[in-house]
Amino acid sequence: MKLAVHGGTPVRTKPFPAYVTAGEEEKKAVCAVIDSGCLSKYLGCWHEQFMGGVQVRALEEEWAAHFGARHAIAVNSCTSGLYCAVGAAGVEPGDEVIVSPYTMSASATAPLVYGGIPVFADIEEDCFCLDPASIEARITSRTKAIVVVDIFGQPYDAGPINALAAKYGLTVIEDTAQAPGAKLDGRFAGTLGHMGVFSLNYHKHIHSGEGGVIVTDDDALAEKCRLIRNHAEAVVEAKGVTDLVNMVGFNYRMTEIEAAIARCQLKKLTALNEKRLENVRYFEERITSIPAIRVPKVRPGAEHVYYVHACRFDEEMAGVSRNAFIGAVRAELPHHFLREQEGVKLGAGYVRPLYLQPMFQKRVAFGSKGYPFSLGNPDYSQGQCPVCERMHFEELFTHEFVLPSMESADIEDVLLAFHKVWEQRGALSNGK
Ligand SMILES: *Cc1c(COP(=O)(O)O)cnc(C)c1O
Numbered sequence: 001m002k003l004a005v006h007g008g009t010p011v012r013t014k015p016f017p018a019y020v021t022a023g024e025e026e027k028k029a030v031c032a033v034i035d036s037g038c039l040s041k042y043l044g045c046w047h048e049q050f051m052g053g054v055q056v057r058a059l060e061e062e063w064a065a066h067f068g069a070r071h072a073i074a075v076n077s078c079t080s081g082l083y084c085a086v087g088a089a090g091v092e093p094g095d096e097v098i099v100s101p102y103t104m105s106a107s108a109t110a111p112l113v114y115g116g117i118p119v120f121a122d123i124e125e126d127c128f129c130l131d132p133a134s135i136e137a138r139i140t141s142r143t144k145a146i147v148v149v150d151i152f153g154q155p156y157d158a159g160p161i162n163a164l165a166a167k168y169g170l171t172v173i174e175d176t177a178q179a180p181g182a183k184l185d186g187r188f189a190g191t192l193g194h195m196g197v198f199s200l201n202y203h204k205h206i207h208s209g210e211g212g213v214i215v216t217d218d219d220a221l222a223e224k225c226r227l228i229r230n231h232a233e234a235v236v237e238a239k240g241v242t243d244l245v246n247m248v249g250f251n252y253r254m255t256e257i258e259a260a261i262a263r264c265q266l267k268k269l270t271a272l273n274e275k276r277l278e279n280v281r282y283f284e285e286r287i288t289s290i291p292a293i294r295v296p297k298v299r300p301g302a303e304h305v306y307y308v309h310a311c312r313f314d315e316e317m318a319g320v321s322r323n324a325f326i327g328a329v330r331a332e333l334p335h336h337f338l339r340e341q342e343g344v345k346l347g348a349g350y351v352r353p354l355y356l357q358p359m360f361q362k363r364v365a366f367g368s369k370g371y372p373f374s375l376g377n378p379d380y381s382q383g384q385c386p387v388c389e390r391m392h393f394e395e396l397f398t399h400e401f402v403l404p405s406m407e408s409a410d411i412e413d414v415l416l417a418f419h420k421v422w423e424q425r426g427a428l429s430n431g432k
Helices: 024-036 054-067 078-088 105-114 132-138 158-168 219-229 232-239 256-287 322-332 386-395 408-423
Strands: 071-075 096-099 117-120 143-149 171-175 195-199 212-216 309-313 346-348 396-399
Touching: 024 256, 054 071, 054 212, 054 256, 071 078, 071 219, 078 105, 078 143, 078 171, 078 195, 078 212, 078 219, 096 105, 096 132, 105 117, 105 143, 105 171, 132 158, 143 158, 158 171, 212 219, 219 232, 256 309, 256 408, 309 322, 309 386, 322 346, 322 408, 386 396
Parallel strands: 096 117, 096 143, 143 171, 171 195
Antiparallel strands: 071 212, 195 212, 309 396, 346 396
16 A cells, blocks of 8 residues: 555545534533623622632632642633743742743743743653753752643653752742643642643643633732732732732633633543543554554653653664654544644644744844843753754654544554554655
């Protein structure tokens, strides 16, 4: 059978099943909110309703109980939740915040909102989260916080990183957008640092269209997040807030409709994650016959929830480049129903190491005079995170063929495509 990249018939053209998590329960919940006549109940002044309406508060209570956190604070995205967390951590102009180069951009850009300077540390080559040794090498007297990311669904290396944070007096902000339900030593990801931030956007395990939730056990941090969420500057006087640092509020309020949907979604999380894990096991057991593919390592003590399944490809063993190989497998497979615009859910690498983006290379964020980068002298040169660069440009590939909507027959087609290309890899040109 000729490879599809060479004009042959693809293994499969019928789209994979749609990944749709919202259904009748969500419809009913949304209609009930509309019938109540109140689509949002926030007031931006010091009032009982400063904390939002019934759905928002119920979601917060249920979220906190589910994940075992003292506080949950609903916001309108994970990005805005990260902004709240950086503000609550007291990051000031010129402070350094250590971030990962291999994540969705918001986890690295959040410090900029308060004038903080992102400093990139390298990642682990087996788990792809921030590497504790690289973090320690980047800590200076100006370091204020670390934004760790539970990347691809795996908790960060909380033991050594939290110990570093304690030693140097740093706040740990955990971006757990990709890992709702993951655990480390029995504790939920999101609750491993000082504050954790979840995402409820359309691409995540569960979603309300857009949305986010911050969790923390710290009363003072929780209160700051709640203030920043809803125009803090307008209420500090009436409320008697004395610490004015970063109390420049925004409007990060989640609506009652999103909260009502999120409450239904939270009830489905555990079952959805179990199906995902079942699919991962099915795929991993059958991909082992391709010796150049290494499946993701799970950190000892961790439960991974596989936002994506991130594997490594050994070009030398394969005798073909990762890009040529993955490109050929992509050509054999279809997109997911209802997500045509997202293309085939398989890609070489993940995101380009973030420090290579123009904003960092040219040091232009707010205004044209280099603020806030000019308050320090950060190094964003190529080569500074060699593991991340090697993973992205040479070894890593990610796929979403473990989505809970996939059945074993669908995964069989994926495996057929991988094996077809593997057997005929000699026919692929070796260009990158
Ligand atoms: C999706 C994602 C975000 C942003 O989430 P939004 O809710 O869209 O703002 C942040 N960090 C990571 C790691 C993500 O995957």
